[in-house]
Amino acid sequence: MNIYDISRAAGVSIASVSRVMNGAGNVSEKTKQKVMAAIEATNYRPNAYARALGSGSMKTIGIMCSDSTDIYLANAIYYLETALRKKGYHSILCCTGYDLKNKKASLDLLRSQQVDAVIMAGSKYVELEPRNNQYIIEAAKHFPIMLINGAIEAENVYATVCDDGYGTKEAVGKLCGSGCREFIYIYSSDSLSGRNKLAGLSAGCRECGIGSASFRVVQSGKNYRDVAETLEREYRERPFDAVITSSDTTGVGAVKFALRRGLSIPEELSIVSFNNSILAESTVPELTSIDSRLKELCDRTVRSLMKLLDPGEGESTVPKCTVLRPRIVARETTRF
């Protein structure tokens, strides 16, 4: 069942069929009716591949994420996919893992698949070593690349990020204001976003007059046990009364540490985590968490992308980097 069959059934040319299918204006009502009738009758659907070959697009966007299992990224995928579909685009998903080689291979795969653009979700896509980002810059010569929570300066690469540093800085301020004096920041993996968080922490401590002796930074494994054990070790060395964590996952680990050690929250220990995901509400007491405003990050990314893909009339330019401010959502692990 192809366009020729329809044209025959309707008694018109394939050009007319095509025009009707694509909503071109210059068709008489009569032919339109005939074509529509033939289409309905035969349940005809145009061949997507042939259409793509002609138009050069299948209206698909590649979405790269390290790991859809990560709650933060799972949310990003949801927001992105639904927003894109609303705009008539399909999403090809690639869970790339954290290995650079695999990230490269995935981007390459998406390029072979002729996607219209690629969205890279998560700060893990911008490598700390600049030359390791070359593959992104290279790919961006062929289609736009949208970064969520990561930024690199390059042609045809656009970024939408949350000002993580602002969030941690504010957290320090509020914790300090509620009486905390001895801080510890715990994170599990290094990234640009992580460095921003650290910068914010330092700034916050400076503002509050917290000396570097009272502000520790430690790294631990990702799982709850590692986090709890790391904190336990640190606490024994010198007690702290405020924990800031790089994610809700780490935050859950912090709660576990406190409960097992018998520290009362938030009287003896305050905890602020990051991302404000469902995990933050899963613990008792519930975690005060810095909301990185993921939905808005995703929506803006899609909006920018649409502007890039069909420039339309509104000749507004797309900003190379959009920055959003996080918001602290106070719950039960702080005395805010």
Place this chain on the structure above:
Amino acid sequence: MNIYDISRAAGVSIASVSRVMNGAGNVSEKTKQKVMAAIEATNYRPNAYARALGSGSMKTIGIMCSDSTDIYLANAIYYLETALRKKGYHSILCCTGYDLKNKKASLDLLRSQQVDAVIMAGSKYVELEPRNNQYIIEAAKHFPIMLINGAIEAENVYATVCDDGYGTKEAVGKLCGSGCREFIYIYSSDSLSGRNKLAGLSAGCRECGIGSASFRVVQSGKNYRDVAETLEREYRERPFDAVITSSDTTGVGAVKFALRRGLSIPEELSIVSFNNSILAESTVPELTSIDSRLKELCDRTVRSLMKLLDPGEGESTVPKCTVLRPRIVARETTRF
């Protein structure tokens, strides 16, 4: 840069180029070398759309899930996507929501996109009203449909499910064996999987001699507060000493209920949840959870699908329905 350019550069016909690209055996080493050289030199990539038009496939599988935000489904997506990519297939994701109309529209969209098959992840795709599954049966005339944790009897539809009822039955047995006498089952939404869980519960109670008076079934909202409040209300009416929940999310709500009411776990109250996701490990105490063996469900689904898509030599047939047994992972909310 197309296949003609390469053929010209290599001094061979496009047919030879095509053969080299697709690894056909009957090419002399010499031509192969020439073609390879030309490809390398020009960085040539075949046009995916043209290729699809000729071959009739872009090697893409549609993955439908209600909501990638759901941890269970997020995991499914990860397992499916990585397994498919390993087999040379791309994944088009569709987060359809729970509304039948949107599910239909999504399946239709995937069909328009000419995917090679569709995987429907989650028990929410099989409607309780049989005629509402007609759209699946209809679509299966055009490509195979793989159901994960849902089953319907139809041509070209294949299912891989976890025997949820076995899990709940075993849970009742173990709870009873550890001294529990007053049971309550709490769930948030109806589905075939849910009914299987219920059937298992009934069977378990019968075996253990637990009368229907000591086995309540209640429904609540999805969020923690609803779950906790529902349990609170029920507890006031008549106390129970064992809670079984339809998911880990509900399980977390149960833990919250117990902690806020000051019930000691597992002494005064045992809890068994379902899915064994990260949520089960996020609470204190950690949840004993029924592992629905999602990774294996996904792997088997992909394996079956591959058999269907390229039948190859091994003329083994693909089973219409594969059933896996869940496993109980004991943690801190039970006295197993």
Place this chain on the structure above:
DNA sequence: TTGTACGCGTTATCAC
């Protein structure tokens, strides 16, 4: 307004 004819870049099927 409508129809013809060609281009898109492959794959597959023939001859040789």
Place this chain on the structure above:
DNA sequence: GTGATAACGCGTACAA
């Protein structure tokens, strides 16, 4: 083993 060449199905100038 290799090379022509016909599909593949649609979009779209261009002609009518």
